[in-house]
Amino acid sequence: MKYLIGFILLSMLGCQKSEQKTIEPSKVIEKAIEFSGKSKLNENVLKFKFRDYSYKAMPTCEGLQFERLSITSPTRDVVKNGELTRFYQDSIVMLADTTAFSYYESVNSVHYFTQLPLRLEDAAVRPSYLGKEEINAKIYHKLKVKFTENDGGEDFEDAYIYWFDTSDFSMDFIAYSFLVNGGGLRFRKAINQRTIDGVVFQDYENYTPKKTSQKLEDLGQFWEKGDLELLSKIENENVILEPSALNCN
Template identity: 40%
Template sequence: MKNYIIVLFVALLSSCKNENSNNRKTDLETNPKTLTADDIISKSIAVSGGKRFEKSSLKFEFRDVYYQALRKNHEFLLVRVLVNDKDSIFDMLSNVGFERYHNDAFVKLEDSIANVYSASVNSVHYFSVLPYGLNDEAVNKTLLGSEHIKNKDYHKIKVTFDESGGGEDHEDIFVYWVNKDTFKVDYLAYSYEEISGIGMRFREAYNERYVNGLRFVDYNNYKSETTAIPLENLGKAFEDNQLQLLSKIDLENIKVDLVNN
């Protein structure tokens, strides 16, 4: 199975073509008062690793599960490996879709089940490299203004997704708090659909480290005991100690290799 993944990586790399980036460059000396939501996110991505994400192979563990991601320009392969005794489940999400393997055998799945597994794999990889990905075409960004949290000033940005290209969870809504001095994402909140209604989470970044030029953080994961607090107000609720610590989101054994063009 490992050989299969290696072959798939090589095939993916060989099929990639160099593309000129169409991303608009922003002037780091721009007056912060004139910055748009796009400007702020672009600067945040830049200080977090920028184009290095687009040519990276990274590996990490999350809650005893192994993950691997290969990105080359606009091509990607996201892998999750679950090991139980002598059995292994390989979930692989790429530009061409989702596939699951039990040891070396391909597992045929109903579309509804495949979509659930695909969303699960994508979610972990999505959070692992934020704010990278927030300049994708299906992402809509709105500047909500400024907010003061823990004696620091933040740009407050709301993110929604188009149904087309926005993924299985395109109805989720995010709010990012981007530090005005460092342009790093220190906090984020999001709402999501669950059986009982709408759930909300607030995350506080900590344990920042750079691995081969890419920024990674862990999160304290909070929830509100009431749904009466709007998503956009969770930052203030955190400042006022109104949120309950639910869990920690820790990435372990991170390794990053840069892929040549």
């Protein structure tokens, strides 16, 4: 009997490993983008408000252009082709390199999370499939994403974990590690999911580990056990999609 049980357990483990090998992360990403409708962001202008700024993402013939407009002053930050330009009214403001990079990181980060999972199709993305994981009695595809140095920007060493519902491919959880400002880990739970003009948008609860020994890959289980601390809420307001007049012919 014990040999039979051992054989069954080995067979189950073999099936799990086989399934893990056959699931292509690109296919999971493809289905997640399809569920989200985020491909429409390549052809439409996205506007939203986050905290003290109005944001705009617009397609151009050279790729997406990101903007941030202060609500309290006539300053506007424009990110295009990997560079940030700051305007005060209609005049360009000269910035020190470190200041410009800080603003770039801030603008790009807000837009990046709003664009997900669409940005997982970027050339710099290198996804790997980590298997399936259960969180809150749901089964998720678990993907890890790293970036190439050439196309991944200044933060190419950051790593991300994404959890996609196996039933509908919604992106319910995100975790990531970062090196800037001393480095650290974050875990985000999707909340307030809503569909606007066929595109799924969601806000997030933003958590930080209670212990420095916690690992990126384990943050889903730590969150379920209540071992993460709520740091903030990421809530985008007044989300609007507008048709783009772009014509690159």
